Amino acid sequence: MPDGQGGWKVAIPEAGFPAGLPRMMTVDISHLAENGLSRLRIRSNMEIFWDQVFVAQVNPDDQPRKSILPPHIATLRPLGYPREYSPDGGNPTLYDYHRLDQGIPFKNLTGNFTQFGDVRELLSDVDDRFVIMARGEEIALEFNSAELPEIPPGWSRTLVLFSDGYCKDMDLYTAYPDGVDPLPFHAMKNYPPGQPAPERARQVQLNSRRIVGH
16 A cells, blocks of 8 residues: 555555456455555565456445354365356356266375265364365255244345354475475464464374375
């Protein structure tokens, strides 16, 4: 953002980026707009192609209500790989959940993964206990909509799936790219962390499904 002296200063150090497939992302700049900000500059050391940028104004008369609905069922199980396709020949591509490939030439991380079955215990809170899943697996979630409050007249409901976790790839520039360990945790300063995860003992107990990558 402008620094008032003809130059620029950092307004948001880490705004994130639209990782993976073409997608939309949002950045909260409400605290900047309060100061009459009219210009922003986006800088990155990554190759990112921005197709469109727009600002949405917050309506102070809108008072949204938030209801948290925990999973009624959360099952870790094998799946396969949904077939990639494009309805119109362009991006972004979609994935057909009903057409699955079982064999994909991807390596697997070596380490201990979560046992198949009910994993609600690991998904109940934002903490340092994670479902550790391998490639070609899924967490099948079901929610009981009867637990939601009724929608007042003139209102609408938007459903948002909130998730908290880490994704580890096998890039050559990733620390320890061939194994699950060391496990991450929220308070770590960087990765790899300089100390074991605080929930390490419980993670070892819950994650006893050994996979050797190849």
